[in-house]
Amino acid sequence: xxxxxxxxxxxxxxxxxxxxxxxxxxxxxxxxxxxxxxxxxxxxxxxxxxxxxxxxxxxxxxxxxxxxxxxxxxxxxxxxxxxxxxxxxxxxxxxxxxxxxxxxxxxxxxxxxxxxxxxxxxxxxxxxxxxxxxxxxxxxxxxxxxxxxxxxxxxxxxxxxxxxxxxxxxxxxxxxxxxxxxxxxxxxxxxxxxxxxxxxxxxxxxxxxxxxxxxxxxxxxxxxxxxxxxxxxxxxxxxxxxxxxxx
Amino acid sequence: xxxxxxxxxxxxxxxxxxxxxxxxxxxxxxxxxxxxxxxxxxxxxxxxxxxxxxxxxxxxxxxxxxxxxxxxxxxxxxxxxxxxxxxxxxxxxxxxxxxxxxxxxxxxxxxxxxxxxxxxxxxxxxxxxxxxxxxxxxxxxxxxxxxxxxxxxxxxxxxxxxxxxxxxxxxxxxxxxxxxxxxxxxxxxxxxxxxxxxxxxxxxxxxxxxxxxxxxxxxxxxxxxxxxxxxxxxxxxxxxxxxxxxxxxxxx
Numbered sequence: 001x002x003x004x005x006x007x008x009x010x011x012x013x014x015x016x017x018x019x020x021x022x023x024x025x026x027x028x029x030x031x032x033x034x035x036x037x038x039x040x041x042x043x044x045x046x047x048x049x050x051x052x053x054x055x056x057x058x059x060x061x062x063x064x065x066x067x068x069x070x071x072x073x074x075x076x077x078x079x080x081x082x083x084x085x086x087x088x089x090x091x092x093x094x095x096x097x098x099x100x101x102x103x104x105x106x107x108x109x110x111x112x113x114x115x116x117x118x119x120x121x122x123x124x125x126x127x128x129x130x131x132x133x134x135x136x137x138x139x140x141x142x143x144x145x146x147x148x149x150x151x152x153x154x155x156x157x158x159x160x161x162x163x164x165x166x167x168x169x170x171x172x173x174x175x176x177x178x179x180x181x182x183x184x185x186x187x188x189x190x191x192x193x194x195x196x197x198x199x200x201x202x203x204x205x206x207x208x209x210x211x212x213x214x215x216x217x218x219x220x221x222x223x224x225x226x227x228x229x230x231x232x233x234x235x236x237x238x239x240x241x242x243x244x245x246x247x
Numbered sequence: 248x249x250x251x252x253x254x255x256x257x258x259x260x261x262x263x264x265x266x267x268x269x270x271x272x273x274x275x276x277x278x279x280x281x282x283x284x285x286x287x288x289x290x291x292x293x294x295x296x297x298x299x300x301x302x303x304x305x306x307x308x309x310x311x312x313x314x315x316x317x318x319x320x321x322x323x324x325x326x327x328x329x330x331x332x333x334x335x336x337x338x339x340x341x342x343x344x345x346x347x348x349x350x351x352x353x354x355x356x357x358x359x360x361x362x363x364x365x366x367x368x369x370x371x372x373x374x375x376x377x378x379x380x381x382x383x384x385x386x387x388x389x390x391x392x393x394x395x396x397x398x399x400x401x402x403x404x405x406x407x408x409x410x411x412x413x414x415x416x417x418x419x420x421x422x423x424x425x426x427x428x429x430x431x432x433x434x435x436x437x438x439x440x441x442x443x444x445x446x447x448x449x450x451x452x453x454x455x456x457x458x459x460x461x462x463x464x465x466x467x468x469x470x471x472x473x474x475x476x477x478x479x480x481x482x483x484x485x486x487x488x489x490x491x492x493x494x495x496x497x498x499x
Contacts, residue, residue, distance in 0.1 A: 042417060045300075045417075093298065139433040140433060143429060145435075146430070146476075160416070161434065162417075
């Protein structure tokens with residue numbers, strides 16, 4: 001038995017005079033499981049907000065948990081929908097968004113990921129990131145072209161190499177994590193998705209008290225305070241979820 | 248005949264173009280109908296003008312090429328980049344280097360001169376804190392007795408404005424396969440990615456010239472090293488190694 005016991009979330013614009021280009025999907029029931037997601041519209045291109053909204057709307061309407069072979073067609077459908085934005089305004093021809101989706105069911109967690117939002121799962125006293133950023137820096141590191149030390153001094157940390165967009169080649173990550181490998185001793189599972197504007201602040205000091213880490217409401221409040229105290233650097237969104245898995 | 252500012256421009260031949268602009272060979276007349284000479288005119292395509300980002304890119308191409316005043320860079324003479332139909336008039340190349348290589352009428356001394364001109368032009372571009380991002384033989388033209396770098400369509404200004412917050416963007420490999428450095432495939436460009444392209448350019452220059460190939464092999468290999476830090480760190484370093492080869496060849 002799978003029970004959603006706590007959810008907390010926020011999504012805010014970087015500043016009050018700018019549009020929030022992140023869109024979020026709070027946990028929705030899907031085939032006995034739950035689906036939730038964050039899409040982060042790519043800010044350099046007009047139509048970013050519409051792109052992230054469209055991706056979330058599409059994900060919110062899927063009727064069953066996609067199998068691995070259904071994921072690419074699903075993402076391509078969203079990509080095709082995005083190409084329709086050009087009809088609204090020719091400037092939207094490059095509109096793009098990231099998309100990170102978590103699907104929790106009794107047997108485990110499915111992760112579908114394009115871009116640089118992150119999905120974390122609580123493991124003992126830490127949050128372990130289970131998504132790989134589709135960023136230029138990550139690719140340069142993996143290709144052995146630059147070291148981590150060299151990259152720290154280089155600009156381009158926020159340059160993506162893929163996103164959902166008409167004009168970009170699609171690259172995505174799909175992972176499935178078995179429930180037995182990720183639940184804690186009490187049968188709880190904590191899954192968080194953050195956009196880059198939120199995890200930038202989490203990663204600077206990736207720690208709260210154990211009670212806060214175990215409680216989505218407290219975690220969300222504490223992270224929000226930290227971001228607002230330091231001053232947001234981008235739109236910032238979080239969905240923090242806690243599930244109880246019965247035997 | 249087109250009247251552009253105080254000049255009259257008569258297109259006489261289409262020369263092709265890229266995604267954003269088309270290039271024509273033109274005769275340029277002043278107000279007294281005196282023929283000033285033959286030039287190349289690049290005009291923004293009408294379908295590209297509607298897209299603000301394309302317009303910005305075309306304007307940037309004109310501004311940055313105009314900023315590079317150097318004997319080995321195609322010079323822009325007149326332009327109107329703010330009009331509804333942006334355009335600029337520049338030096339006309341007689342022939343591009345790719346054609347010289349392919350048609351086989353490219354003597355060893357001319358090849359050496361072309362390489363020297365490429366290096367001098369690139370040193371100037373990098374001094375302006377710009378990256379060309381599309382160095383290849385077809386983007387180098389002969390004008391009189393000089394070889395000049397042309398086509399600033401992919402040029403990048405490496406100095407970002409302090410007022411602009413970097414927005415998330417998508418890095419895309421742009422340029423020409425073979426000339427594109429491994430990191431440029433992921434959209435990362437630097438002096439070293441231009442140096443990689445220079446290495447491929449030099450390799451093309453060795454076509455049907457085994458002696459030149461033997462002399463340039465170490466330079467080409469270092470320019471085209473897989474890891475950017477293993478390449479030359481500046482075009483000046485290449486020039487220093489190349490100059491003795493150039494002098495030996497020219498005195499032969």
